[in-house]
Amino acid sequence: MSVSPIEVRRLRVSYPSARGPLEVLDHLELTIPRGSFTSLIGPSGCGKSTLLRILAGLQIAPEGTVELHGARTATVFQRPTLLPWRTVLDNALFGLACRRPPTGDDRAAATALLLELGLGDHLDAWPHTLSEGMAQRVNLARALLVRPDVLLMDEPFSALDVQSRRALHDDLLERWRTDALTVILVSHDLEEVAYLSDWIGVLSDKPTRLVDWIGLELPHPRRRGVQRRIALLEVMDRLAGALEQG
Amino acid sequence: MRAADPGRWISLSAIVAFGLLWELLARTGAVDPVLVSAPSRILTAAWRLSTPGALLADAGFTLRVFGVSLILSTGIGVGLGAAIGTSATLQRALSPFIVGLNALPKIVLMPLIVLWLGIGPAANVSLATLMGSFPILTSTTAGIQSLDPDLILLGRSFGASRGRLWRDVVLPGVAPYVLSGIRVAVSYAMVGALIAEFFASSRGIGHRMILYMSNFYVDAFFLCAVGVAAFVAGCTLLVAALERRLLRWRPPVPQPPGM
Numbered sequence: 141m142s143v144s145p146i147e148v149r150r151l152r153v154s155y156p157s158a159r160g161p162l163e164v165l166d167h168l169e170l171t172i173p174r175g176s177f178t179s180l181i182g183p184s185g186c187g188k189s190t191l192l193r194i195l196a197g198l199q200i201a202p203e204g205t206v207e208l209h210g211a212r213t214a215t216v217f218q219r220p221t222l223l224p225w226r227t228v229l230d231n232a233l234f235g236l237a238c239r240r241p242p243t244g245d246d247r248a249a250a251t252a253l254l255l256e257l258g259l260g261d262h263l264d265a266w267p268h269t270l271s272e273g274m275a276q277r278v279n280l281a282r283a284l285l286v287r288p289d290v291l292l293m294d295e296p297f298s299a300l301d302v303q304s305r306r307a308l309h310d311d312l313l314e315r316w317r318t319d320a321l322t323v324i325l326v327s328h329d330l331e332e333v334a335y336l337s338d339w340i341g342v343l344s345d346k347p348t349r350l351v352d353w354i355g356l357e358l359p360h361p362r363r364r365g366v367q368r369r370i371a372l373l374e375v376m377d378r379l380a381g382a383l384e385q386g
Numbered sequence: 387m388r389a390a391d392p393g394r395w396i397s398l399s400a401i402v403a404f405g406l407l408w409e410l411l412a413r414t415g416a417v418d419p420v421l422v423s424a425p426s427r428i429l430t431a432a433w434r435l436s437t438p439g440a441l442l443a444d445a446g447f448t449l450r451v452f453g454v455s456l457i458l459s460t461g462i463g464v465g466l467g468a469a470i471g472t473s474a475t476l477q478r479a480l481s482p483f484i485v486g487l488n489a490l491p492k493i494v495l496m497p498l499i500v501l502w503l504g505i506g507p508a509a510n511v512s513l514a515t516l517m518g519s520f521p522i523l524t525s526t527t528a529g530i531q532s533l534d535p536d537l538i539l540l541g542r543s544f545g546a547s548r549g550r551l552w553r554d555v556v557l558p559g560v561a562p563y564v565l566s567g568i569r570v571a572v573s574y575a576m577v578g579a580l581i582a583e584f585f586a587s588s589r590g591i592g593h594r595m596i597l598y599m600s601n602f603y604v605d606a607f608f609l610c611a612v613g614v615a616a617f618v619a620g621c622t623l624l625v626a627a628l629e630r631r632l633l634r635w636r637p638p639v640p641q642p643p644g645m
């Protein structure tokens with residue numbers, strides 16, 4: 141697929157603070173290939189969420205540009221943030237419903253996706269009855285159902301236990317392959333980004349620059365077998381090194 | 387609500403037991419039935435009322451004042467409450483007045499209201515609306531401020547319009563708060579309507595109660611009191627049922643032990 145990449149050019153963001161302006165992103169340059177699974181890691185508070193909000197169009201870039209070439213985005217936030225008064229199915233449809241009334245086809249698609257994500261028995265459940273992992277699946281379904289070109293994910297797995305996290309990793313990889321998505325994942329879990337990504341950007345502490353850009357060509361599934369696990373560890377080692385440098 | 391049935395039976399039994407005890411005390415002369423009446427005397431009074439048409443007309447008057455006031459209270463309470471809940475500036479500016487007015491027993495304003503509007507339904511509606519607006523206003527403000535800002539951000543991230551956000555996120559989130567405000571406002575508005583009638587009115591149940599009392603017709607006075615109480619209780623239960631229906635999605639509140 142030769143679509144224009146997502147381009148972040150000389151992006152600079154600073155927030156006002158008690159001790160003068162807080163430089164968050166410092167002329168950040170990024171080129172994210174379309175169709176890639178790209179992860180961004182960096183120390184807490186370096187501006188990862190800010191960058192995602194700008195990519196999602198929720199925040200305006202004060203300086204610099206972000207070029208999406210018309211790609212449609214959908215965001216998966218860290219917390220599932222379900223509407224507590226809607227059932228699982230209606231929550232999954234909420235993203236779509238923000239634009240237009242959902243059709244019967246939309247409901248069928250939502251039901252099928254929720255089934256695939258293991259929520260078939262919970263279509264009519266209220267959010268408060270769901271586990272954290274199940275809620276995060278609804279969150280993922282809600283974003284996927286708007287058929288985005290680019291899926292933006294802000295530490296979506298950090299609140300989950302290891303089992304649900306790994307299960308969701310595989311579900312996400314499956315969707316990424318079948319839906320021809322571009323995924324941009326923010327995380328601070330080295331193992332996670334090494335397992336999932338084909339590109340990893342390492343960000344420095346504030347004022348934030350890109351300190352490393354790593355392409356991975358490891359075959360999936362990467363947690364299987366000693367050879368692959370060792371390769372995974374090597375990637376994590378390099379990431380840890382880059383983070384320390386930055 | 388099947389689970390609530392045992393509780394409901396206990397309440398009903400308690401009401402019946404209270405009525406029987408009241409009747410018994412009055413019959414045996416332990417209390418003076420001329421002063422405290424008795425259930426049988428209230429029923430007899432209802433039966434023998436010399437002018438039932440007049441009582442019904444008064445009830446109708448009070449009901450209209452109450453109804454109009456409740457609608458106005460809801461409009462004012464929700465409107466002002468939403469404005470205050472969404473604007474910090476407005477909240478800062480208006481809160482001294484709201485706190486002050488809320489602290490003031492609204493009854494003391496009745497002479498002013500009569501001075502401005504004269505004796506008549508408009509004055510009664512004003513007092514009842516003044517009393518009914520506050521609980522709705524404060525609960526609406528609380529409802530808006532309790533909205534999860536992430537839900538708004540979520541809607542925006544999916545490109546929801548302002549109207550869509552209000553309809554799908556703000557309204558369902560705030561509606562339970564508004565309803566609980568209305569539940570309280572029901573009794574406040576009725577208090578306002580009755581007090582206005584006590585004070586300055588030639589119509590209404592409140593006026594009629596004063597009339598009965600000045601004729602020392604305690605049984606008929608009680609008849610009115612019980613009727614008003616039953617009506618307000620009925621309205622409150624109705625709103626509470628609506629609240630429960632709207633709040634189906636809430637996790638059940640754990641009952642403290644021993645209840």
Ligand SMILES: Nc1ncnc2c1ncn2[C@@H]1O[C@H](COP(=O)(O)OP(=O)(O)O)[C@@H](O)[C@H]1O
Nearest residue numbers: 155156162164183184185186187188189190191
């Ligand atoms: N709206 C804001 N106003 C002021 N400071 C902010 C705002 N949003 C974020 N910040 C600050 O900017 C820095 C980067 O925030 P964020 O993008 O959330 O980082 P990350 O997601 O990498 O942890 C943090 O120090 C944070 O405190």
Ligand SMILES: [Mg+2]
Nearest residue numbers: 188189190294
């Ligand atoms: Mg963040």
